[in-house]
Amino acid sequence: xxxxxxxxxxxxxxxxxxxxxxxxxxxxxxxxxxxxxxxxxxxxxxxxxxxxxxxxxxxxxxxxxxxxxxxxxxxxxxxxxxxxxxxxxxxxxxxxxxxxxxxxxxxxxxxxxxxxxxxxxxxxxxxxxxxxxxxxxxxxxxxxxxxxxxxxxxxxxxxxxxxxxxxxxxxxxxxxxxxxxxxxxxxxxxxxxxxxxxxxxxxxxxxxxxxxxxxxxxxxxxxxxxxxxxxxxxx
Numbered sequence: 001x002x003x004x005x006x007x008x009x010x011x012x013x014x015x016x017x018x019x020x021x022x023x024x025x026x027x028x029x030x031x032x033x034x035x036x037x038x039x040x041x042x043x044x045x046x047x048x049x050x051x052x053x054x055x056x057x058x059x060x061x062x063x064x065x066x067x068x069x070x071x072x073x074x075x076x077x078x079x080x081x082x083x084x085x086x087x088x089x090x091x092x093x094x095x096x097x098x099x100x101x102x103x104x105x106x107x108x109x110x111x112x113x114x115x116x117x118x119x120x121x122x123x124x125x126x127x128x129x130x131x132x133x134x135x136x137x138x139x140x141x142x143x144x145x146x147x148x149x150x151x152x153x154x155x156x157x158x159x160x161x162x163x164x165x166x167x168x169x170x171x172x173x174x175x176x177x178x179x180x181x182x183x184x185x186x187x188x189x190x191x192x193x194x195x196x197x198x199x200x201x202x203x204x205x206x207x208x209x210x211x212x213x214x215x216x217x218x219x220x221x222x223x224x225x226x227x228x229x230x231x232x233x234x235x
Contacts, residue, residue, distance in 0.1 A: 013067025028106030060091035140181035149187030
């Protein structure tokens with residue numbers, strides 16, 4: 001990565017050590033910048049400690065490219081605030097693909113390294129407010145946990161989150177007395193059967209694959225109170 005104004009560029013995200021995505025990303029990055037660039041990949045599947053350590057060891061100025069599929073503005077602010085406590089944070093910058101992956105993820109990431117106007121520093125990161133309008137626990141009778149881990153995300157879980165909220169709200173069952181509180185989670189397992197959703201207090205695990213199944217599940221399980229056996233995970 002010698003074409004950028006940075007002494008080093010790190011690529012950080014889950015599933016970058018093994019698996020199909022890791023194989024594709026590493027092959028593409030090696031083709032673009034040589035096999036030595038593979039040393040700049042940091043897998044965060046098991047946590048962010050390897051990234052903090054790599055940042056501490058790296059020369060400045062440094063760019064961290066966020067490859068988290070679930071990344072958002074909030075995730076980016078969290079990442080920047082964590083990097084801000086490390087050495088020389090004024091020379092550490094962050095940029096994110098914000099979950100937008102195409103057939104050339106390494107090329108897209110490397111292109112972002114050249115877009116200096118999109119890079120954010122790690123100083124003066126907005127603090128979390130002490131009081132927030134969302135500080136109260138919403139009324140509910142059940143909790144639906146929708147997996148947004150990396151593998152369920154790649155199976156289409158992100159648009160299902162929006163559809164679930166819209167459908168529950170339209171049915172008068174979203175975060176109300178007798179209703180459902182819906183929460184996104186990291187990996188719940190079993191990944192190969194996802195997208196995974198688990199309903200509590202019943203402890204039922206479902207595979208919800210598309211918007212049609214969202215509509216059916218909300219109507220039959222939540223509105224009518226019937227079981228949906230063919231959508232239950234048998235594990």
